[in-house]
Amino acid sequence: MTNVFKLINQIAIAEAQLHTTQFLAPCVKGGRVRTRVAGMVYTFTPKPNKFEGWGIFQPVDQKTATVVEEAELPQIAEYLQHFPQIRLRLAHQLQKQTWLAYSVNEADVRQRLKIVKPIAVHLVTEGIAFEQIIARWNGQSCWFEEVDRRTDPVIVETLQSAVKQLIPAEELQFKGITPEIRTVYELATRRIEGFTQPQQDEKRLRKALQMGGGELNQFHDRSDYWTVDWTTADGVRHSSAIAKTDLTVVSSGICLSGRDRDFDLQSLVAVIEQQE
Numbered sequence: 619m620t621n622v623f624k625l626i627n628q629i630a631i632a633e634a635q636l637h638t639t640q641f642l643a644p645c646v647k648g649g650r651v652r653t654r655v656a657g658m659v660y661t662f663t664p665k666p667n668k669f670e671g672w673g674i675f676q677p678v679d680q681k682t683a684t685v686v687e688e689a690e691l692p693q694i695a696e697y698l699q700h701f702p703q704i705r706l707r708l709a710h711q712l713q714k715q716t717w718l719a720y721s722v723n724e725a726d727v728r729q730r731l732k733i734v735k736p737i738a739v740h741l742v743t744e745g746i747a748f749e750q751i752i753a754r755w756n757g758q759s760c761w762f763e764e765v766d767r768r769t770d771p772v773i774v775e776t777l778q779s780a781v782k783q784l785i786p787a788e789e790l791q792f793k794g795i796t797p798e799i800r801t802v803y804e805l806a807t808r809r810i811e812g813f814t815q816p817q818q819d820e821k822r823l824r825k826a827l828q829m830g831g832g833e834l835n836q837f838h839d840r841s842d843y844w845t846v847d848w849t850t851a852d853g854v855r856h857s858s859a860i861a862k863t864d865l866t867v868v869s870s871g872i873c874l875s876g877r878d879r880d881f882d883l884q885s886l887v888a889v890i891e892q893q894e
Contacts, residue, residue, distance in 0.1 A: 643672075
């Protein structure tokens with residue numbers, strides 16, 4: 619019973635201190651903030667609830683805390699010092715101040731976090747895609763600290779140039795590239811329409827057929843060639859085997875007297891339409 623009374627007394631002390639305590643905390647838009655008072659952890663809904671950033675909060679009751687003011691940089695820096703530092707490279711923006719990022723050193727993150735995976739970094743106030751940053755992990759979330767100024771800016775420029783040239787992740791090559799850089803490049807580009815290899819393959823096949831007057835329905839990967847299902851201008855469907863290297867015909871799907879390889883996908887459309 620003594621332990622029960624001690625716990626009740628502890629809760630009463632914490633609640634008494636709660637309304638006179640201001641605390642600093644990070645807050646994402648639509649999220650909640652947390653603090654510890656007299657050994658008790660309290661979670662609050664911020665007011666206003668659209669607040670995003672580092673704030674000084676004043677509890678109104680056990681569920682709500684008002685934003686008194688935005689925290690200053692020295693206060694934020696002191697707060698972050700309590701958590702382990704990790705280096706990440708930004709991939710792409712998830713929402714206003716939240717970015718998806720990936721470890722610069724997988725072995726280091728595996729040792730610290732016990733798992734290697736893409737990480738959402740909150741309250742990113744500066745930085746662009748592929749930039750290396752320093753962040754802090756509090757056991758549940760990752761918070762932006764600063765851009766890592768010690769890294770080579772050429773890496774960022776090279777990756778951004780590769781995106782513009784639509785270079786697939788597996789073909790990315792330059793001095794200083796690491797498996798981690800290739801991974802973050804893949805994370806950044808997989809959401810870009812027309813960037814992934816299947817999308818590029820489809821675009822290539824569709825363009826060849828359209829130039830010949832046909833239309834692509836679907837295609838299937840067969841290692842060295844594609845099985846392409848397509849339709850002529852008058853609506854007749856065909857299935858042809860097309861080489862990946864130069865779009866030459868492996869098998870047209872109709873009798874061409876053994877001359878299938880004399881044609882490519884574009885010219886095949888005209889040949890078949892003439893036969894029809």
